[in-house]
Amino acid sequence: MGVIPETWNNVIALLLGVGFGFSLEASGFSSSRKIMGTFFAYDFVVLRVFFTAAITAMTGIFYFDYMGWMDMSMLYINPYYVMSAIVGGIIMGFGFALGGFCPGTSFTGVAIGKIDAMVFSGGLFIGVFIFSELYPLFQGLYNSQNMGNATIYEMLGMKSTVFGFLLIVAAVGMFYGAAFVEKKVKKVEY
């Protein structure tokens, strides 16, 4: 990253963001009721887009690494704090069920004029503020059980390529499963 001047960095960030926002909105993620379809089995768009995106990016990374065009081991991996990750995920899931958005999708809702998305986004700022102000209370949990930049394949004791292959198989299996379930479930108008 150091080679690129700061201004260009921001231009690149902006352009990648445009691509991100466009793919989310065009897929229907600016609508909370379309997103929530995954949980009630009337529209599995989230499952399809999310897993397709993950395996596409992963395959690209594998391919470029194999060709020697990029070094996979240099990519940033979020540090794994076991309890904090799980507790955070559960709180986010609770927020998801109430709000119908996640942060990225709510921003695309804001972009097209969804007032519920604007309120949700406002809530995000309040939530981060509350967490920061109450940080002394959460500090213990937040910093406990640090496993470093752990990868799932190391934890499972397999090669990254084997895990990648299993992930693709699981994703394709879910796509078929989703299509099957969707046919059986009563359509919801939204």
Place this chain on the structure above:
Amino acid sequence: MAKNKRDGTFYINPYLGGVLLGLVLFSTYYITGRGLGASGAVKSSVVSAVHTVAPAHAEENKYYSKFLSDDASPMSNWLVFEVIGVIAGGFLSGTLYGRLKFKVEHSPKITSRTRLIAALAGGILFGIGSQFARGCTSGAALSGMAVHSASGIITMLAIFGSAYLFSWIFKRLWI
């Protein structure tokens, strides 16, 4: 494709959407060595807002102060620009497919007021949770999955597992 694309009801094929999103995510890793993000931009904004209003308080607080050091600022700037791009990209797509409209989207079983209260509560919870997990659905779950991050995959399972459970409890809000 015969359908009128501009009446707001047209969405691209979800697998095409996924491939597009995947290519954007891949490019981000290729160019920057990191993934995409969303909640990080909110965090940066809150940190700078508090630091502007109450500098001493922000420097004393152990959480804000983590993100106030000089070497931490370029990356947080990056995410803020990326999120401005997300809004622009969403607007572009919304314009293209005829979806620009001010409205509160909600189930016919609830009022707009109920929807907005639930949305606010949901946003607050998501904001809190994303700090515990060190990222949200974008930065932790999606980006993490592409590089097989243990943290990302565990966070993803926790988000979707808990969302599935709670969405049935709050079913009335949606269907």
